[in-house]
Amino acid sequence: MSSAIYKLLPFLLLAGCTETLQQVNRDLSSINRGLANAAGAPRAPKPAGGAPDLAPISARQLEQIDAALRVKEQNPAIAQAIIEAAPVIRDFIKINACLTGYNGTFLNAYLAPGRSESSFGYLGAPMPQMRYHDKSTCVTVLRFGGWTMPARNAIQFEVVYQAEDSGETLKSYHELRRQPGNDWLFYR
Helix, strand or coil: CHHHHHHHHHHHHHHHHHHHHHHHHHHHHHHHHHHHHHHHCCCCCCCCCCCCCECCCCHHHHHHHHHHHCCCCCCHHHHHHHHHHHHHHHHHHHHHCCECCCCCHHHHHHECCCCCCCCCCCCCCCHHHCCCCCCCCCCEEEEEEEEEEEECCEEEEEEEEECCCCCCEEEEEEEEEECCCCCEEECC
16 A cells, blocks of 8 residues: 555645646746736836937037137147147037936046046036936036146146036036147046
């Protein structure tokens, strides 16, 4: 008789496992239905600047940057340095004005060798510091100023940003250095 139990034991265990497997299958089906419903639910749109950390910039804001870079500098050496560095300044400031958070990696192409920003902790962007500004649009550059040339291969300046919706303003300071190949790159 005990040999008959041993022969039936695998079938009895399998019957118990079958019920457990059927319950697991029902539970997984329920989870899959929940995931399918969540996948079909509307999601918050990503900002339209290409990357989720960048807001889109308007044509008018780009024109404002270009106009602000056309400064009437009295010092001919500074005026020449501004003309030479303007394309790099424009591109850097355009990105900086549109950063919605603390990811500074978008600026690394404009930084001097040995300098880099990480994907977290960049504190130079104006938008994260503006409490009332809608982060779905870039801030506007009001003006550049305070141009100085502490060395023949370095220029410093300040830029004033303004959030058009809230009126908040922020001023930041930058320095570029001319590289051995004559390219101007941001040092700070």
